[in-house]
Amino acid sequence: MSHSADNHINPPEGWQGYNCHNLAIRGARLFDPELKLDMVSDIVILEGKISSIGPIPKDFGGDIIEGKELTVCPGLFDMHVHLREPGYEYKETVQSGCLAAVAGGFTGVAPMPNTNPPTDTPATVNFIRQQSAGTPVDVHPIGAITAGRKGDQLSEMAELNKAGVTGYSDDGSPVPTAELMRLALEYTMMSNSVIIEHAEDTSLSGKGVMDEGAVSTALGLPGWPSIAEDIDVYRCIRLAEYTGGRIHIAHLSTKESVQLVREAKARGVNVTAETTPHHLTLDCTILEGYNSNYKVNPPLRTKADIDALIEGLKDETIDAIATDHAPHAHDEKEVEFILAPFGMIGLETALGVVLTKLVKTKKITLSRAVQALSNAPRKILNLPVAKIEVGAIANLTIFNSDEKWTVDGTKMLSKSQNTPFGGWELTGRATGVVNKGIAFVRRD
Amino acid sequence: MSELVLNHLLGLQGIEPSKIYTILDTADEFLKVLDRPIPKVPPLRGITVANIFFEPSTRTKISFELAEKRLSADVVSFSKSGSSVSKGETLLDTVRNIEAMKIDVVVIRHHAQGAPLFLTERIKSAVINAGDGSHEHPTQALLDMMTIRGHTGGFEGLKVVVLGDIAHSRVARSNIHGLKAVGADVMVCGPSTLIPRDIEALGVKISTDVDEALDWCDVINVMRLQLERQNQGYIPSLREYQRTFGITKARLDRIGRKIVVLHPGPMNRGVEIDSNVADAPGSVILQQVTHGVAIRMAVLFLISGKERTDA
Ligand SMILES: [Zn+2]
Secondary structure, eight states: OOOOOTTOOOOOTTEEEEETTEEEEEEEEEEEGGGTEEEEEEEEEETTEEEEESSOOTTOOSEEEEOTTOEEEEOEEEEEEOOOTTTOTTTOOHHHHHHHHHHHTEEEEEEOSOSSSOSOSHHHHHHHHHHTTTSSOEEOOOBOSBGGGOSSSBOOHHHHHHTTOOEEEOTTSOOSOHHHHHHHHHHHGGGTOEEEEOOOOHHHHTTOOEEOSHHHHHHTOOEEOHHHHHHHHHHHHHHHHHHOOOEEESSOOOHHHHHHHHHHHHTTOOEEEEEOHHHHHOOGGGGGGOOGGGOOSSOOOOHHHHHHHHHHHHTTSSOEEOOOBOOOOHHHHSSOGGGSOSOBOOTTTHHHHHIIIIITTTSSOHHHHHHHHTHHHHHHTTOOOOOOSTTSBOOEEEEEEEEEEEOOGGGOSSSOOOOTTTTOEEEEEEEEEEETTEEEEEOO | OOSOSOSOBOOSTTOOHHHHHHHHHHHHHHHHHHTSSSOOOOTTTTOEEEEEESSOOSHHHHHHHHHHHHTTOEEEEEEGGGSGGGGTOOHHHHHHHHHHHTOSEEEEEESSTTHHHHHHTTOSSEEEEEEETTTBOHHHHHHHHHHHHHHHSOOTTOEEEEESOOTTOHHHHHHHHHHHHTTOEEEEESOGGGSOTTGGGGTOEEESOHHHHHHHOSEEEEOOOOGGGTTTTSSSOHHHHHHHHOBOHHHHHHHOSOOEEEOOSOOOBTTTBOHHHHTSTTOOHHHHHHHHHHHHHHHHHHHHOOSGGGO
C-alpha cells in the first residue's frame, strides 16, 4: 500500500509511503542509546505512537516493514541546514530539502535564517513551517539574531520565541561586535533559548577561501586562519560565562577551538558545539585541485584538526554533528575557485559518512554517533527528544548499517548536487524515516 | 624526442627536472633562431593559438604573441578590456567558445588561482598558464632560470634568493618550485608580513634581512612590489620598504663580489630596485625579456605536439 492519506506529500520516486495509523517494523535492531535499548524486536506503531515493542500481534492488520538487517534508532535531527526558501528556491526549497533529509534519515532539521527575507519575523517562521507540511520532517526554523541579519540591532526575539523559535543565529556571518553578542545572550536568557554563533573574526579571515597554511601558500589562495575561529569562540565563551546566557558554536573546525570549548565546559559555562561530517573527514590538501565543491566556510582544516574534532566528539566536548547542508546551483559552483560560493550539501551523506569513517573505524561508538545525530541537537534547541519506548511519538530513523553504496550527486533528492563526497563508497545508509504520522521507506 | 613532452603547462610545482631541462635546452636553440636575419620557423604552421588575457598585461602578452608568430602559428588574442569578458562573460562561457572555435593551444592569464586547471578539465586544447592570480607563472620562472643558467652554468647547489612580496607573487612560487626541482638552494626574503605562512614547507630558507640574504646568495630575483600593499597595510611605507629591502648599488657593492640580479618587470625604480642597478653594465634584466620569447617558443613547440622530429 502506498497511498498518501491526510494530505501527505507523495514519497519520492523509489520510495514507499505508509501512514502510521497502523504500521509495524518486523525484526529490526532497536537502538536507543539514551534508554540503553539495544535489542532485536518487532515494533508496532498505532496512530503515530509506539504502541508495543515485542512480537507483532497475530491479528495485526496494518502494513509491515521487514526489518531484517535494519536498525531503528531515534529520529535523526540536523540542527544546521540551509533550505534556501524563501528567496533562493532555485538552490533548494523546504520541500526538496525535506526530501533530502528523508533520504539521509533525518526526521527533523533546523534551517538557518539566511534566506531572503531572512527569518526574523513570525510570518517567515510560519511560512517555512507550512512549506514542510505533509513531509515526515519536523522543520524548526532558527531565527535571526539581528534584524534583517544586518548585524546592527537585535531582531524581535521574544516575538520569534512566541512563534516557536528556540535558537537564533546570523549564520553565514558572525555577530559583529562583542557588545551585540552580549545583548543577544542576555536577551535570550528570558526564554532560555540558545544563540548559535558562526564563529569567525572577519578582520582576520578577510577574503580567505581556505585554511591558512602550507596548502594555501602553495596554491596562492588567501587563507582563512584557524585563529579567526578561535578568537570568536573565546569571545563567545567569555560572554556566555559573564552573562550566564547559552551559546552554541556552529560548525566547529579547529583543534584550538575544541580545547577552548572543553575548558569552558569544565568551568560550567553554558556552551555547546557542533561539527560537521566534512570537517570530521576531509582535510585541506583536497583543495589542491581547486575543486569548488570543497570550498566551505569555515574551511576544511588539517589532519590534526580532524583528530581533535573526533576526540572532542568522543568526549562530548562537541555535542552534535550537523551537516551545514548548503545547496548551490551547478553554475554557481562552476566558476573560478575564488569566486565560487561557500558551502556543500550534506543531508543525504551524513549518516553514511559517519558510519563508514567514524563508527566502522571504531573512532566513535554507534551510541555516540546516534546521540550526536539525534537527541543531542534537540536538547540544545529545547525540543522534545525522540525515544523508542511505548507511548512515545513514533519519530524514528531506519538504516542499514551494512549497505554499501556509492555517493552520486546527480542522484540526490536535494535540488543541488554540490556534494564533496561524490564517488565515495560508503557502508551504511538510511532506509527510511517514521515521523508526523507517516513513514517513507526506500524500496530496494 | 619523439614523444609529447608536455600536455599542458600549468605550473612548476611537482614538475620533473628532465622536463625543465628539455624546455631550457629547446629555448637555447630557439634563442639562436631569434638571432637569424629572418627569425621565423615553421613548426606551428596550422596550429591555432589563442591568447586569453583576463588581466591586463602588456609584456607577457606581447612575448607570447611574438613567440607564436616566430613559430608560424595562427594567433588570436583577446583581453579583458577588448572583448566580452568585460561585459561579464564567465570563464565557463569562454571555455565553451574556445571549444567551439577549435583552438589547439590556449595561453591564459587570469586573476583567479586555478583558472588554467579549470580550463584543462573542460576543454581538449592544450593550456599554458601565463599567470594565475598569486598561484604560478611558469614561463616567467623558466625564463628566469634560462637567464640564471646562462650566467652561472648550472643549478646544483646554486644559492638563489627570491626577494620581496612572496605572499602575493606567482613569480616567486614558480621560481621556488622550478629552482628546487633542479637542485638549487632557495631562500625567500622580505618583510614578515609578505612571507606567507608555512612557506618553509616548500623547502625554502627564510630571511628578513636583505643584507644577510645578499651575503648568502649567488643570484637574487627581485619581485615587483605592488604599490597597493602599502594601503593594504602590509608595509608601513614605500620609503621604509626601499630603505629596508630595496636593492641598491651600495648594498651590492658591500658584498664585494658579483651576483646575478634579476627582475621580472615591470620595475618600480627606486622602490624594490634602483635604476643604477637595473641599468648597470652587465645587467641581465633586458636579457630576461629576450629569453622570455625563447622560453615561450620552447613551451609552445613542446606542447603543440607537431613536427616533433624536427627538434
Ligand atoms: Zn556558518
